[in-house]
Amino acid sequence: MVGDVGPWLDMRPVFGLMLAFLLLAGLLMVAFTSAYCARSHGRSFWLWFALSLVLPVVSYFVLFALILHQHMNQGQRLLNEARAILAAAARAAHPEEH
Template identity: 65%
Template sequence: MFVDLLFGFVCALSFLPLTTGYCAYSYGRSFWLWFALGCVLPIFSFFILFALICRKQLNPGEQLLEEAKRILAAAEINRIEK
């Protein structure tokens, strides 16, 4: 019984650091750095990462860069198919 409760508690505590690490990795940042920050400062690190991602996504230069990458990827696929 105690082991089950302990396991559930550890799983619950690791949810936010894992989520923070996964989001960071998805946007090209270090998983382990953000996982560690999520363990030390769970909610604070999640909001910092969210702000960094929003700042990057709302930057017009970054939006143009992503659009250019999509256009080049589509052109490469079309070139390969021909």
């Protein structure tokens, strides 16, 4: 009785659904991670979420390269620091509005 799989024969669709669910969950996790990272660096959340759904690995590395380039650029880094200082000064000057 080598070919007898018994109750496991009925479980194949369930394993297929579980595998599909795990793959979808992984894809969504990569998409949300990329989109959150993009949003925290001033880029569009939904654009990077959609790109990550279509091209998950490629968009992840492209976003990483863009963020690395932004951090390595001294002028951009100084501009971001100046914006943060101005935003903090505006919040301190008008605390009732925030």
